[in-house]
Amino acid sequence: MEKYDLCIIGGGPSGYAASMRAVDFNKTVLLVERDRLGGAGIYDGALSSKTFWEISKEFASFSKKMRHYGLAEPDVHFNNVLQEVNDAVLERSEQLEEHLQMIIQLRPDSFRFLKGSARLLSSSEVEVKSDSGKHKVFAENIIIATGSRPRKLPYIAIDEDIIMTSDGISSLEEFPESLVIIGAGVIGCEFATIFSNFRKTKVHLISKDDRILPFEDADLAKVIESNLETNGVLIHRESNLEKMVIADGEVEYILEHPDGKREVFHAEKALVSVGRVPNVENTGLQEIGMELSAAGHIIDNDTQTSISNIYAVGDITADIALVNVGELEGRHAVEKIYGKPKRPMIYENISTIMFLNPEVAGVGMNEQQAQKAKLNYRVASLDFCCIPRAVAMRNTQGFFKILVTDDDQMRVLGMRAVGEHASSAIQAVALLIATDKGVEELAELIHPHPSIIEGIQECIRILLGKSIYKPYIFQDSLQYKHFRHGHYIDC
Numbered sequence: 001m002e003k004y005d006l007c008i009i010g011g012g013p014s015g016y017a018a019s020m021r022a023v024d025f026n027k028t029v030l031l032v033e034r035d036r037l038g039g040a041g042i043y044d045g046a047l048s049s050k051t052f053w054e055i056s057k058e059f060a061s062f063s064k065k066m067r068h069y070g071l072a073e074p075d076v077h078f079n080n081v082l083q084e085v086n087d088a089v090l091e092r093s094e095q096l097e098e099h100l101q102m103i104i105q106l107r108p109d110s111f112r113f114l115k116g117s118a119r120l121l122s123s124s125e126v127e128v129k130s131d132s133g134k135h136k137v138f139a140e141n142i143i144i145a146t147g148s149r150p151r152k153l154p155y156i157a158i159d160e161d162i163i164m165t166s167d168g169i170s171s172l173e174e175f176p177e178s179l180v181i182i183g184a185g186v187i188g189c190e191f192a193t194i195f196s197n198f199r200k201t202k203v204h205l206i207s208k209d210d211r212i213l214p215f216e217d218a219d220l221a222k223v224i225e226s227n228l229e230t231n232g233v234l235i236h237r238e239s240n241l242e243k244m245v246i247a248d249g250e251v252e253y254i255l256e257h258p259d260g261k262r263e264v265f266h267a268e269k270a271l272v273s274v275g276r277v278p279n280v281e282n283t284g285l286q287e288i289g290m291e292l293s294a295a296g297h298i299i300d301n302d303t304q305t306s307i308s309n310i311y312a313v314g315d316i317t318a319d320i321a322l323v324n325v326g327e328l329e330g331r332h333a334v335e336k337i338y339g340k341p342k343r344p345m346i347y348e349n350i351s352t353i354m355f356l357n358p359e360v361a362g363v364g365m366n367e368q369q370a371q372k373a374k375l376n377y378r379v380a381s382l383d384f385c386c387i388p389r390a391v392a393m394r395n396t397q398g399f400f401k402i403l404v405t406d407d408d409q410m411r412v413l414g415m416r417a418v419g420e421h422a423s424s425a426i427q428a429v430a431l432l433i434a435t436d437k438g439v440e441e442l443a444e445l446i447h448p449h450p451s452i453i454e455g456i457q458e459c460i461r462i463l464l465g466k467s468i469y470k471p472y473i474f475q476d477s478l479q480y481k482h483f484r485h486g487h488y489i490d491c
Contacts, residue, residue, distance in 0.1 A: 001136050001138050002030075002138065003028075003137070004112075005022075005140050005141065006022050006028070006030070006139060006140070006142070006143065006334070007030045007126050007137060007139035007142050007143070008022075008029065008030070008031045008143045009118040009142065009145060009146060010039070010145030010147055011031055011032070011033030011037045011038070011039065011145075012033075012040060012041055012145060012147045012314060013038070013314065013327050014145040014147070014314030014327060014329055014330040015031065015033070015143065015314070015330060016037070017326070017327040017330035017331050018143050018145060018330030018331065018334050021330065021331040021335065023111065025338040025339070027110070028110045028111075029110065029111050029112070030113075030114065030137060031113045032114045032118040033114075034115070034116060034117040034118070037093065037096050038092065038096050040148070040149075042089055042092050042093055045166070046323050047092055048085050048088070048089050048170065049166065049190060049355070050355055051084065051088040051089070052169075052194050053194050053355040055081055055084055056081075056195075057197060057357070059074070060197040062074060076198055078172060078175045078200075079173070079174075085170075086170075114128055115131070116128050116129050116130030116131070118283070119284040120142070120283060120284035120285060120287070120290075120310075121284060121288075122288055123288060123309055123310060124138055124142075125137070125139075126138075126139060126142065127284075141309045141310070141311070141337050142310045143310075143311045143313060144283070144285070144298060144310065144313070145312075145314045145330060147278075147279050147314055147315045147316060148276040148277055148278050148279060148315035148321060149167070150167055150272070150275075151165075151272075151274050151275045152272065155244075156182075156244050156272060157245070157246065158272060162246050162251060162269060162270065163269075163270040163272065165272050165273070166187060166271070168271075172269075175195070175198060175200035175201050176267075177202065178204070178267040178268045178269070179201050179202070179203050179270070180203075180205075180206065180251060180267040180270045181204065181205050181206065182270065182271070182273060182274060183206070183207075183273035183274040183275070184205055184207035184235070185215070185275070186213070186354050187273045188273035189205070189213060189354070190355050191271055192228055192233050193228065193357045196228060196232055197231065197357065199231075199232075203228075203232070203233045203234070204236065204265065205228070205233055205234070205236065206255070207235060207236065207237050207238070208238070208239065208241075209238065211225060212225055215368070216366055216368070216416075217366045217368055217401075217416065219399075219401070223397065223398070223399075224356050224360070227356075227357045227358070236255055238258050239255040239257060240256040240257075241253060241254075242255065242256045250266055250267065251266065251269065251270040252264065252266055253266075253267070276321060277295070277296060278315060278316045278317075279316065280316070289306070290305060290306060290307060291305065291306035293318055297316065297318040298312035298316050298318075299317075300312045300317050302336065302344045302345055303317075303332055303333040303336060303345065311333040311336070313330045313333050314326035317329070319345075319347065320347060320350060320352075325347070346434060348364055348434075349363060349364065349431070349433040350363065351423075351426045351427065351430045358398050358418060358422065359419070359422045359423060360416070360417070360418050361416070361417045361423045362414070362415065362426070363426050363433060364403070364412065364413055364414030364415060364429075364430075365403060366403075366414055366416055367379065367403065367483070369414070370403055370414070370483070371483065371486075375413070375483075376405075376482070376484045377482075377483050378403070378404050378405075378410065378480070378481070379402065379403050379404075379479075379480075379483065380402055380459050380462040380463045380471075380478075380479065380480045381399050381400065381401040381402075381478070381479045382400050382458055382469075382477070383398070383476075383477040384396045384397060384398040384455065386455065386458065386469055386474065386478065387452060387454060387458075388450040388454070389450035389452050389454065390419065390455075395420055397419060398417070398418045398419015398420065400415070400417050400425070400455050400459045401417075401459075402415045402459050402460065403415070404439055406482060410440070410463060411432075411436055411438050412439060413433075414433070415456075419452070421451075422452075425452055425453045425455070428442055428453070429456065439463055439464065442456065442460050443457065443460050443461060443464055443466075445457065462480050463480065
């Protein structure tokens, strides 16, 4: 039986990062991947959808400029878009493959990669099934990084042709004339943005809540909703999907509204976007006594599972399902096994981005979360119309919003950025959260001018009472409030 210091099951972002960190510790490593190296971080997920979004954003911006100058709008063909997406996927996947092969060549006695499925037989034994057959390996430590897949609904027959998950988007041959999206969370709104940007598809978006992105603050969701509707998206608010079937080669769906009224709609295609589920099937986890949540996620404590020598990272856990988080968890698990990490995983300062119109970035708490936690806080917001760079870009749609503790220290609780360059503006605030520092740290920094991040500095100056623009003058563009004991207090 082959023996390894570490066996990593899953070669997506989490597993790949873990394997490369294990190389740093000079350990014998077996990396097993059943499908494609890079996983959903590349294929039918993060990279592919974001490339899709970038192309749609560029097309929408160019089309807008053409209309502004009275020129004919450009045309776009789906096969050209898909080819560009596939090229990006291929570029990244080949990069990972090349890097992996070089590692194997340089470390033939200590690093092995197997294409196949893995099943745990015990806390230290793994059965690997590949094209060459089945064989068992022994590993002192194991990291589970099997990822997730799109969630399906039991009452909807998904064929990945007419009714699809995100995995089926790449099988499209043309822009559909119409597309209904079930789910108004991040993924659903991203695809609504993408397809509406190309102005080829009538998009329907079903939300069971009274607005899209219900986990975010209403001011943020309002901007995205407005832009989607301007792009022609039909948003079904507070709608219960009673039935969805394929009839005569198209999608027929019935919505029930709060007043009991039912409506029948038709669309050429449908996209089911209701989250993701962990890949735990046929892994042997339950058989060896692994503790799982009701939803099937592995329950972990700082990446360590209920079995002391087995660790879990990425989407397989109930932590934040993001590529950057999964990579951090993978690296952290290895450091926890072989080294002494400086501190446990910190999730409070994880930056996120939503690829919408405009893009949205966030870190820490939003107001909904702060209020649910029954915190008193101070909040300042500044619209992009007050930022010279946004004015120069002729795109002043967006805002910064920063939440701080309601005390003299004003430690940062969270931030939301909506608009151009939002994702580039978030990191300084994320660092403040990680170090538990107050906003004073950023107030006196000299930012490049003109730049979007100058808006963060002005937002902080609002909190400190020394802003250039005064909130009581530009009341529509700047706001400063206290939230105390369940109520807002104007400052």
